Amino acid sequence: MQLFGSSGIRGVAGAELTPPFVGRIAAAAGVVLDADAVGVARDTRTTGRPLADAAASALASVGCDVHRLGVAPTPAGQVYAARAGVPLVMITASHNPPEYNGVKLVGADGVELSRRQLERVEQRVLAEDVELVEYARVGGHRSVDDVTDAYVRELLDAMEAADHREHIADADLTVAVDPGHGAGCLTTPRFFRALGCRVHTVNATPDGHFPGRDPEPVEGNLGDLRRLVRATEADVGVAHDGDADRAILVDETGSHVEGDAALAALAAAELDAGDVAVSAVNV
Incomplete structure (x- = not known):
């Protein structure tokens, strides 16, 4: 795969990892997973909020309702995904330096996506093969405050x-x-x-x-x-x-x-x- 590594996609925020790029990843994931709703969480990085906002906007634009989890550990997001039965877009660069950020994709079972699923997401990202929905089908947003x-x-x-x-x-x-x-x-x-x-x-x-x-x-x-x-x-x-x-x-x-x-x-x-x-x- 060209984009996804062993733990998602990571890069220097604002250079290698931009809000439009994160939006493309999130939109492709929403389409590939055919999800009615998707969670979005982030770690504490300063660039996490704008990247999470980009992911949430893109998901809504392909018809997914968005559960905004705010700042949460990745395992907490995975537990929420499994309990709520929704995939998760986790904005984190894990152990990388502060200037980095990343995207990790989790399935509705709380487990990171398989290689085959990631390949399908990557193909759509690279081909820019995502169709936005009409206004009446745009997804809604709700905050989930009790994740941690x-x-x-x-x-x-x-x-x-x-x-x-x-x-x-x-x-x-x-x-x-x-x-x-x-x-x-x-x-x-x-x-x-x-x-x-x-x-x-x-x-x-x-x-x-x-x-x-x-x-x-x-x-x-x-x-x-x-x-x-x-x-x-x-x-x-x-x-x-x-x-x-x-x-x-x-x-x-x-x-x-x-x-x-x-x-x-x-x-x-x-x-x-x-x-x-x-x-x-x-x-």
């Missing part, structure tokens, strides 16, 4: 169903959180507090300039979090990228935990001998 609240509730319900919530509350844990000024500011601190943890934060004000650190939660960018863990004697530190679909951990000594090691620890905690695990990879 509903996401936190679903996370808490999942912890309750797995019989983890009471154990976590009884453990008297202290958690340090670094959302990196991204969409995770709206959910992760609240989630841990609702679990009964003491929560300390850094870089936890939504800000698309990312003044505290770059969005990518690599070891070199997480000095503030490591210091916070040590200063507060936290049991664990958690850092996110711009759209909070990635979590990187710091242990109780303030040491960085590689993502592969964290995955191995989670697998060891959840899997027994003879269990079957499925690992999804990009090809």
Whole structure:
């Protein structure tokens, strides 16, 4: 594919990724998915609002009603898509620097579109093969204000169903959180507090300039979090990228935990001998 990579389309906003281009992508997705309604969400980047506006206008112009979700983590948008049964256009550049933005397309099942679906969208974008509807069929817009609240509730319900919530509350844990000024500011601190943890934060004000650190939660960018863990004697530190679909951990000594090691620890905690695990990879 010429446009879509492993996680959507990304580029420098205003140069490689412009509102008209985002509109073409959104319109093509609306037509290919034949959707009555489509959600539009974004992370905290300064260019997110105009790009989300462009996507929403284009979707309405091809006859889709638009659910405006505002700023939300990508996983929160995916949960909404699955619950409401609508596809999602997510405006985010994930871990890329502040000047970047991007588009990620999610199906009505809450899962990113398949390669075959993305190829169909891309073909229409490149061919500019989208027909606008007449005035009487233009889609409407509505704001959805409880996306992050509903996401936190679903996370808490999942912890309750797995019989983890009471154990976590009884453990008297202290958690340090670094959302990196991204969409995770709206959910992760609240989630841990609702679990009964003491929560300390850094870089936890939504800000698309990312003044505290770059969005990518690599070891070199997480000095503030490591210091916070040590200063507060936290049991664990958690850092996110711009759209909070990635979590990187710091242990109780303030040491960085590689993502592969964290995955191995989670697998060891959840899997027994003879269990079957499925690992999804990009090809």
